[in-house]
Amino acid sequence: MLLKRLLRDPRVPRRAKLLLALVIPYLASPIDLIPDFIPVLGQLDDVVVVAFAIRYAARSAGRGVVQELWPGSERGLRIVLG
Numbered sequence: 001m002l003l004k005r006l007l008r009d010p011r012v013p014r015r016a017k018l019l020l021a022l023v024i025p026y027l028a029s030p031i032d033l034i035p036d037f038i039p040v041l042g043q044l045d046d047v048v049v050v051a052f053a054i055r056y057a058a059r060s061a062g063r064g065v066v067q068e069l070w071p072g073s074e075r076g077l078r079i080v081l082g
Contacts, residue, residue: 005069016060
């Protein structure tokens with residue numbers, strides 16, 4: 001949901017939107033940096049890629065934009081942006 005909101009927001013620079021747009025097919029693709037059949041690590045690489053993209057968008061557009069669009073809890077936002 002956050003990726004979709006960031007992609008639609010005009011305050012997010014094009015480079016950040018491009019990175020966010022590339023994350024979506026990566027998540028849907030069966031090809032990963034670490035295969036999903038490896039317990040824990042297989043899913044962890046997806047989490048790291050998403051967190052990196054969100055942090056990049058936060059640096060580019062400003063933390064306030066991500067905070068405004070964040071659908072989750074404050075604690076979750078602190079973890080992602082930390």
